[in-house]
Amino acid sequence: MVDEQSEVAKSSEEVKARNYSVLIVEDDKFLRDLLALKLKKEGFKVFEAVDGKDGLAKTRGEKPNIIILDLIIPVLDGFAFLEALKKDQSIEMIPVIVLSNLGQREDIDRAKSLGARDYMIKAQLTPIEVVERIKSVLRGAYI
Amino acid sequence: MKGVRYLSALVIILLATTIFANVLWFTQAEVVSGKRVVVFAGLFAAVALILLLWSLKNLIKLVSALDLEKRQTSAIVSNLTDGLVEYTEDFKIILMNPAAEQITGVKAGDIIGRRFEPKDSLEEKFSSFTKVLFPILVEDAKAIYVADDRFKIIELKIHNPLERDLQVITVPIVSETGRNVSYLKVIRDITREKTIARTKSEFISLAAHQLRTPLSAIKWTLRMILDGDAGPINPEAKNLLTIGFRSNDRMIGLVNDLLDVARIEEGRFGYKFASGDVAEAINVLVASIMPFAKESGVELCFNPPEKKLPEIVFDREKFILALTNLIDNAIHYGKHPGARVDIRAYAEGEFVRVDVRDNGIGIAESYMPKLFSKFSRAPNAIREYTEGSGLGLFIVKNIIKRHGGDVMVKSEEGKGSIFSMLLPLDPNKIPQVSEVYEEN
Numbered sequence: 001m002v003d004e005q006s007e008v009a010k011s012s013e014e015v016k017a018r019n020y021s022v023l024i025v026e027d028d029k030f031l032r033d034l035l036a037l038k039l040k041k042e043g044f045k046v047f048e049a050v051d052g053k054d055g056l057a058k059t060r061g062e063k064p065n066i067i068i069l070d071l072i073i074p075v076l077d078g079f080a081f082l083e084a085l086k087k088d089q090s091i092e093m094i095p096v097i098v099l100s101n102l103g104q105r106e107d108i109d110r111a112k113s114l115g116a117r118d119y120m121i122k123a124q125l126t127p128i129e130v131v132e133r134i135k136s137v138l139r140g141a142y143i
Numbered sequence: 144m145k146g147v148r149y150l151s152a153l154v155i156i157l158l159a160t161t162i163f164a165n166v167l168w169f170t171q172a173e174v175v176s177g178k179r180v181v182v183f184a185g186l187f188a189a190v191a192l193i194l195l196l197w198s199l200k201n202l203i204k205l206v207s208a209l210d211l212e213k214r215q216t217s218a219i220v221s222n223l224t225d226g227l228v229e230y231t232e233d234f235k236i237i238l239m240n241p242a243a244e245q246i247t248g249v250k251a252g253d254i255i256g257r258r259f260e261p262k263d264s265l266e267e268k269f270s271s272f273t274k275v276l277f278p279i280l281v282e283d284a285k286a287i288y289v290a291d292d293r294f295k296i297i298e299l300k301i302h303n304p305l306e307r308d309l310q311v312i313t314v315p316i317v318s319e320t321g322r323n324v325s326y327l328k329v330i331r332d333i334t335r336e337k338t339i340a341r342t343k344s345e346f347i348s349l350a351a352h353q354l355r356t357p358l359s360a361i362k363w364t365l366r367m368i369l370d371g372d373a374g375p376i377n378p379e380a381k382n383l384l385t386i387g388f389r390s391n392d393r394m395i396g397l398v399n400d401l402l403d404v405a406r407i408e409e410g411r412f413g414y415k416f417a418s419g420d421v422a423e424a425i426n427v428l429v430a431s432i433m434p435f436a437k438e439s440g441v442e443l444c445f446n447p448p449e450k451k452l453p454e455i456v457f458d459r460e461k462f463i464l465a466l467t468n469l470i471d472n473a474i475h476y477g478k479h480p481g482a483r484v485d486i487r488a489y490a491e492g493e494f495v496r497v498d499v500r501d502n503g504i505g506i507a508e509s510y511m512p513k514l515f516s517k518f519s520r521a522p523n524a525i526r527e528y529t530e531g532s533g534l535g536l537f538i539v540k541n542i543i544k545r546h547g548g549d550v551m552v553k554s555e556e557g558k559g560s561i562f563s564m565l566l567p568l569d570p571n572k573i574p575q576v577s578e579v580y581e582e583n
Contacts, residue, residue, distance in 0.1 A: 030360045034367065041372060101355040103399075104406070105413040105460075122359035123395045126366040 020138060021045035023064035025055035025081065026099070027073045031122070035068065035099075038127040039134075052076025056084055059091050066138055068130075069116070071100040071107065082114035095141045097134060117141070160191045226275075226330030229316070234259045234276060237325060246330055247272040248304035271301040275311055275330055285578065293323065298333070308337040340408070347405040351398045358398065361391050393530055400534040403464075404517060407541045408579055414458045414545060416573060421462070421495050421566065422452050422488050428463050429486065432470055441474045442483040452488060455495055456570035457546055465542040468535040469499040469562045475528040477503030477559070493572075494548065494565040502559040503527075506552070514552060515540040516581070523556065537581075539564075544580040547572035 022044045026032040029050075036046045047062050049055035051074040059067060067085075071078030078098065086092050097118045098111045108119045117137050120130060165188060220227055226243030230236050235258045239251040249272045264273035264280050278284045284299040293315040301307050312329040365388040367373065369381060376384070406412045429445045436443035466486075473484040487498045506514065510521040518533040525531070536550075539562075543550050547567045554560035567573065 028356055028360070031356070031363065034360065034363045038363075038367060038372065101352060101359065103402070104411075105415060106411075123355045123362065123398070127363050127372075128366070128370060 018142070019045065020066070021047065021062065021064045022066050022068060022134065023047040023049060023055065023058055023062065024068045025049045025052065025073060025078075026068070026070040027051060028070070035127060035130065038131060042131050044134075050074075052078065052081040052084075055081055056088075059085065059094065060088070063091065064094065065142065066134060067094055067096045068099050068134070069096050071098060071102050071111065079110060079114060082111065082116060086115055095137050097137055099130065158195065160187075160194075226328075226332075228275070228328045228330070229325055230259075230276070230328075231325050232323060243328075243330055246307065246309065246332055247275055247301070267303065271303040274299060274301055275309065275328060278311055293326075306334075307332055308334045344405045344408045347401055348409070351402045351405065354398050355395070358391060358395050362388070362395065365391065397532050397534075400532050400538065403538050404534050407538065410579070412461070412541075412545070414461060416456050416458050416570075418454050418456050418570075419459055420452065420454055421457065421497065422447055424459050424463055425466065425486060425488055425497065428466055428470070432467070432474075436470075436474055436484065439474050439478055440480070440482065441477055443470070443474070443486075444483060445486040445488075448488050448490075450490070452490060452495055453568060455566055455568055456573065457566055458542075461542045461545075462566075465539045465564065466497065466499070468539050469564070472535060473499050473501035473503065473560070473562075475531065476524060477501040478527075479503070490568070491565075493568055495568060497564045497566070498561055499563075500559065500561040505556040505558050505560055506554040507556045511552070511554075515550070541580050544578075545574065547574055 020043075022039055024032055024035055024039075024046065026035070026048075027050050032048055032050075036048060039046050047058050047064055049058045053075040055067070055069070055073075056076065058064075069078050069081060073081075076084070078100065082096060085094070085096065092115075095117045096115065097120060098116045099120045099122060100107070100111075101122045102108075103121045103124075111119055117140075118133055120133060125133075220238070220240045223240055224242055226246045227238070227240045228236065228243050229238040236254045236256065239249075239255065241251075244251055249269060254269075254272070259269075259273060259276050261273065261277045261280055263269045264277070266273075274281050278297040278299050281299040281301075284297050286295060286297050287310070288296040294313065296310060296312050298308065298310050301309060310331040310333045312331070314327045314329065315323045316325045316327055318324045365384055368376065369384050369388065403412070425445055426447065429443060433443060470484060470486070477484060481502070483502060485498075485500045487500070489496055504523050504527055506521055507523065513519045514521075515536045516533075517537045520531055520533040540550050543564050543566070548565040551563045551565070552560060553563075
């Protein structure tokens, strides 16, 4: 337990040191708040968006290091968001992790073929695991 | 039918006798003039006449009975809500009822006496009718039941005059000598049933999906509190929250099962077949279940096969889901001192066979027929593990059937069970389309 905590502490130091920012695109306020809370605790700078259009605007404006994307969101859904992201050269390199409750293989395959780096099913993960996956994608993308 | 034959034989005999008697009367009577002969012939003729009248009366009765029967049959045929088409061996149409007209959009008057061939489906007004006659023309026609060449049940879709789901039953009409005289197609419109089934699945799918979001939120909240994200918590609170967390996880599991069932029923469970090593998949899974087995006090054991298993084509993820269900069951229903679950994998005949053996509560003989039905749970299973959904084995059976394999069970109540999954070595045995396997 002590070990684990020091591990977590160490890795959040790493995140803080690099000052990573994350954009959460999620329409469910409760889940968004929870995740934002957890990520802030881990030392991330957190931006939030409530729909796909808002998400794209904040992606262009804030240039986050990583995007956490829900798929069923208003205005512009997650798939359309991924497509739009790929078309914009200024932001296409930003890694996206899908965090959705769509768990069917066709959805997962589709999201990945549109460039999502990882795919997480909300109900099957805990916030800590979500944070770990974010960090591992960040390590792969920036280190 | 025997009666008719008997009667006609009688009539012929009587007619012959009468003629003979009359001839005798007119000829012999004069030539061999003798009182005795005349009386004899007269008597004979009278008896013959009476018998003839009697048989005529019976014949009339029989004919009217036959006529009534014919009227009855034709009333039934024309008022039946299922479509009926009768045709000869070379597809000449003999009969068609109004329901069949309505379903297929052709008029009986236009087709009775006409011979049909598969190429008639190209003509738009006959397209649906020809499809019903030759279901093999329909690409996604599905055989529900085939007894032999003569009796079969097939489901197909037509688009003319309306889009309809049909179930077509082919029945031969056999003569007394066992020859196929003609064939009958019974056409059932199952559009409504299909729609209801689809709506139901879609509802389950939607509801389950909607449930997942709040369930995730509860999971995350409890986890974060347990992890101390909201400050330290005392051991008692931690204990209670852990119980809440686990119940919630069980709920998530149940919702996942419901979603899987709905997808299986909608035929979009999304299989992805690839060549691979079954033993490797088992190894990975057993390692991940091990902590749960230990916590439950069950010894979980997988002895890798002595001879390396041949690679087979299978859906690794779905296979793992099926095996997870079997192992979970073995653990849940096997908790007692000395409980153990053994997994074996070996090649047997044309299959790779995976056995999950436990020494748990077992299954009563009387329950066996319902074992793989949805939502069904054996009484001793409910006592042992109240939270089970009754969906696991339905999912297992459907996954393995989709692989062209089968699931077998050997069990004795109070002693334990062996569940065996058979996966074909030959990839050609994997069916092209998925069908829902359901026990009634």
